[in-house]
Amino acid sequence: MAQLARVPFTIVSSVVYETVRMKWRHFHWTVLLGLGLVAILVIGCGGGDDLTGEAGSPAATNTIPQPTEAQLAAAGLDKLPVAPEDQRIDIEAPTFSNPTEITNPLFPISDLHSAIFSGRIEGQPFHTETTLLPQTRIIEWGPGQQVETLVSQYVAYIDGRIEEVALDHYAQADDGSVWYMGEDVLDYDPDGFIDSTEGTWLAGREGPAEMIMPADPQIGDVHRAENIPGIAFEEVTIKALDKTVDGPAGPVEGAMIARELHDDGTHSDKVFAPGYGEFFSGHGSEIEAMALAVPTDALDSAPPTGLEKLSASAEDLFDASSSGNWKSAAISKQAATHAWDAYDSGQVPPRLAKEMELALSELAASINARDQAQAGYAAIDVAQSTLDLELRYRKPAEIDLARFELWARQVLVDAAAADAGGVRSDVAAMEWTRDRFAHTLDPADLTAIDAHLIEIRDSVANEVDDLRAATAATRGLRDILAGIPSAQQTP
Numbered sequence: 024m025a026q027l028a029r030v031p032f033t034i035v036s037s038v039v040y041e042t043v044r045m046k047w048r049h050f051h052w053t054v055l056l057g058l059g060l061v062a063i064l065v066i067g068c069g070g071g072d073d074l075t076g077e078a079g080s081p082a083a084t085n086t087i088p089q090p091t092e093a094q095l096a097a098a099g100l101d102k103l104p105v106a107p108e109d110q111r112i113d114i115e116a117p118t119f120s121n122p123t124e125i126t127n128p129l130f131p132i133s134d135l136h137s138a139i140f141s142g143r144i145e146g147q148p149f150h151t152e153t154t155l156l157p158q159t160r161i162i163e164w165g166p167g168q169q170v171e172t173l174v175s176q177y178v179a180y181i182d183g184r185i186e187e188v189a190l191d192h193y194a195q196a197d198d199g200s201v202w203y204m205g206e207d208v209l210d211y212d213p214d215g216f217i218d219s220t221e222g223t224w225l226a227g228r229e230g231p232a233e234m235i236m237p238a239d240p241q242i243g244d245v246h247r248a249e250n251i252p253g254i255a256f257e258e259v260t261i262k263a264l265d266k267t268v269d270g271p272a273g274p275v276e277g278a279m280i281a282r283e284l285h286d287d288g289t290h291s292d293k294v295f296a297p298g299y300g301e302f303f304s305g306h307g308s309e310i311e312a313m314a315l316a317v318p319t320d321a322l323d324s325a326p327p328t329g330l331e332k333l334s335a336s337a338e339d340l341f342d343a344s345s346s347g348n349w350k351s352a353a354i355s356k357q358a359a360t361h362a363w364d365a366y367d368s369g370q371v372p373p374r375l376a377k378e379m380e381l382a383l384s385e386l387a388a389s390i391n392a393r394d395q396a397q398a399g400y401a402a403i404d405v406a407q408s409t410l411d412l413e414l415r416y417r418k419p420a421e422i423d424l425a426r427f428e429l430w431a432r433q434v435l436v437d438a439a440a441a442d443a444g445g446v447r448s449d450v451a452a453m454e455w456t457r458d459r460f461a462h463t464l465d466p467a468d469l470t471a472i473d474a475h476l477i478e479i480r481d482s483v484a485n486e487v488d489d490l491r492a493a494t495a496a497t498r499g500l501r502d503i504l505a506g507i508p509s510a511q512q513t514p
Contacts, residue, residue, distance in 0.1 A: 085116055087231045090250065094252045098256075104284070106260070111247070112237055112244050112246050116165075117200060117202055123171055123194070128298070130295065130301075134318065135316055136318060137152070139313075139316070139411055141311075143308070145309070146308075147182040149180070153175060154178075155173065159171050159173060160172050162192060162194075164204055164227040165227055172194045174192060175190070176190055184448045185215070185455075186210070189222075200238040201235050203234070203235040204226040208221065224255055233246075233250045234246040234247070242262065259283050260282045261281050262280045262282050270296065271315045271374070272372065277297045278294055278297070292305045314375050315412075315414060320415055321414075322416055330413060336356075336358040337359060337405045339358070340356060341432060344402050347395050356390055359405060363380075367379075389401050399432075406432075424504075427457060428501065431449075431500055431501050434450065435494060446482075454480075479497055
């Protein structure tokens with residue numbers, strides 16, 4: 024079993040990828056890069072002085088080299104019904120002058136700060152959080168051709184447990200097309216260990232840059248959103264334009280419908296919508312759909328009373344369930360239901376409404392069964408769903424700080440249930456969530472948070488899990504978080 028060395032939070036290093044299961048003794052927010060190649064992560068938008076070449080320079084050739092027929096055959100893709108190259112619109116090499124201003128209406132990453140998706144995967148509830156991170160990254164996508172990219176963090180949960188994390192890298196060309204420059208992928212097993220980095224690739228290292236959204240989509244256009252045979256392959260054909268779809272806050276006009284060909288020969292439907300970007304993806308019985316995005320769905324008002332009461336009730340529910348005070352838990356559950364009914368009388372994003380109703384239903388069942396662990400999980404689910412709804416009214420970093428605190432509560436519940444794997448999964452979620460708000464905190468506060476997070480992680484990273492130490496460190500962390508109200512955050 025491979026083991027990765029611990030590195031400080033503020034340092035990004037390159038690490039040799041292992042094809043076997045990697046032990047979890049490292050910071051999950053370390054950007055993992057393969058084959059021992061050095062990658063440069065530029066914090067902010069003004070870095071890169073130590074790089075050779077120019078980040079915005081035009082391509083040296085007029086076309087992008089494509090995988091050969093021999094490569095497709097070696098990856099078992101030679102029988103795929105791919106489009107001929109003369110039908111594709113992603114062959115001509117792009118020019119990047121201002122690549123981090125991604126304003127393409129069907130893929131507006133620069134203006135899409137936080138998005139929530141929901142659905143079902145393998146018959147289980149599926150929930151994702153996609154966040155634009157504050158740092159950018161320079162990628163050498165061709166010989167001597169470097170481009171600065173935005174970094175978008177994608178975290179997927181299946182049935183409440185972290186399942187996959189991806190750091191996606193995007194840049195917009197001068198013609199308005201958006202290009203996918205690679206992704207760092209980490210898959211987690213049920214015990215909270217990273218067991219795979221399959222699907223990781225980087226433009227200029229594993230293969231070519233890939234168009235993820237044309238500048239001016241037309242019906243029949245073909246492009247490859249992923250084009251690395253043997254690692255990641257998706258060919259996209261645009262089927263319809265200017266469609267109206269049901270969005271989180273009502274009808275959304277101007278959507279694009281596409282059909283994706285996958286490396287296994289199957290197809291999936293995908294929808295992109297103005298103000299949202301990727302909006303819906305369906306592959307067989309698996310569905311991932313937009314539940315809420317900001318600022319697109321943001322409201323310029325304070326959270327309504329019903330939502331504030333729901334948040335307060337969720338706090339009471341956690342305390343009551345943690346102590347086994349079932350009478351108090353039943354009263355708090357009733358208050359939460361009344362608060363939800365009051366809030367749900369208005370316009371609520373339908374997919375988030377379904378998640379809240381499921382959480383309240385599971386909470387009622389666990390209280391009736393006097394199941395302390397399940398009641399704790401359900402109370403946290405109610406609080407998480409409340410935060411998702413509050414994203415319309417509050418800054419994303421404030422919501423992520425509150426999500427971080429909820430994951431700390433989850434550590435306490437899992438530790439009490441003697442579930443070390445659950446604790447590892449919780450801490451992995453905390454580590455990735457931390458990256459979304461770290462830049463808004465006072466450095467001393469962030470250092471205190473990091474120190475406790477290290478303690479929690481180390482308590483379950485050894486051969487003998489010390490859940491008692493994890494509990495103590497988590498309680499200390501919660502004390503620190505209680506002294507950091509959102510009002511103290513820097514802009």
